Amino acid sequence: MQYVRLGWSGLKVSKICLGTMSFGDPRLQSFGGGGWIVGREEALKVLKKAWDLGINFFDTANVYSMGKSEEILGEFLQEIDREEAVVATKVYFPIGPDPNDRGVRV
Numbered sequence: 455m456q457y458v459r460l461g462w463s464g465l466k467v468s469k470i471c472l473g474t475m476s477f478g479d480p481r482l483q484s485f486g487g488g489g490w491i492v493g494r495e496e497a498l499k500v501l502k503k504a505w506d507l508g509i510n511f512f513d514t515a516n517v518y519s520m521g522k523s524e525e526i527l528g529e530f531l532q533e534i535d536r537e538e539a540v541v542a543t544k545v546y547f548p549i550g551p552d553p554n555d556r557g558v559r560v
Contacts, residue, residue: 455508460540467511467540472504474512477526478519491519494526501530505539513542 477497
């Protein structure tokens with residue numbers, strides 16, 4: 455795997471970033487077409503394989519499967535050397551009625 459330094463941060467990230475939009479609960483198909491969200495067990499296998507191949511850079515968002523993607527990634531991060539993993543995320547779209555479910559206001 456090839457790595458680069460992320461700006462001035464000193465973080466070493468793989469040139470390949472694994473996106474987790476398709477991880478979650480297959481019953482929560484966010485977009486039309488359906489059938490492309492994989493469940494927890496399969497997602498954990500994909501994350502493990504990616505890690506074993508040297509991918510240490512993961513992308514997620516609060517809206518992916520209504521937060522399930524973040525939960526799965528969080529579970530995986532507990533199994534590895536967290537200091538070696540880099541997570542990119544974004545928040546915007548509301549996922550519920552509570553204040554912490556409503557994204558970011560500036």
